[in-house]
Amino acid sequence: xxxxxxxxxxxxxxxxxxxxxxxxxxxxxxxxxxxxxxxxxxxxxxxxxxxxxxxxxxxxxxxxxxxxxxxxxxxxxxxxxxxxxxxxxxxxxxxxxxxxxxx
Numbered sequence: 615x616x617x618x619x620x621x622x623x624x625x626x627x628x629x630x631x632x633x634x635x636x637x638x639x640x641x642x643x644x645x646x647x648x649x650x651x652x653x654x655x656x657x658x659x660x661x662x663x664x665x666x667x668x669x670x671x672x673x674x675x676x677x678x679x680x681x682x683x684x685x686x687x688x689x690x691x692x693x694x695x696x697x698x699x700x701x702x703x704x705x706x707x708x709x710x711x712x713x714x715x716x717x
């Protein structure tokens with residue numbers, strides 16, 4: 615199946631995402647894929663030390679948010695060689711110290 619690009623003027627009329635058109639059935643297809651939020655691993659229950667990715671999975675926040683919490687001192691972290699690790703007890707305390715809100 616071969617795709618043909620629409621002329622530049624037609625793509626501008628369709629908005630930001632340029633579309634591809636299938637020659638056979640003229641079905642428009644998005645050229646730009648929608649990216650989804652990164653899925654971080656959730657650590658197993660008995661694990662005491664967590665990587666940053668596992669901390670993100672446990673907290674339910676992104677890497678930038680977790681690193682910002684570490685940089686501001688809200689979430690204690692330790693270095694193990696080149697790796698940054700976070701104790702699960704520190705994550706639990708961090709979550710308990712977060713301000714409560716009404717949903």
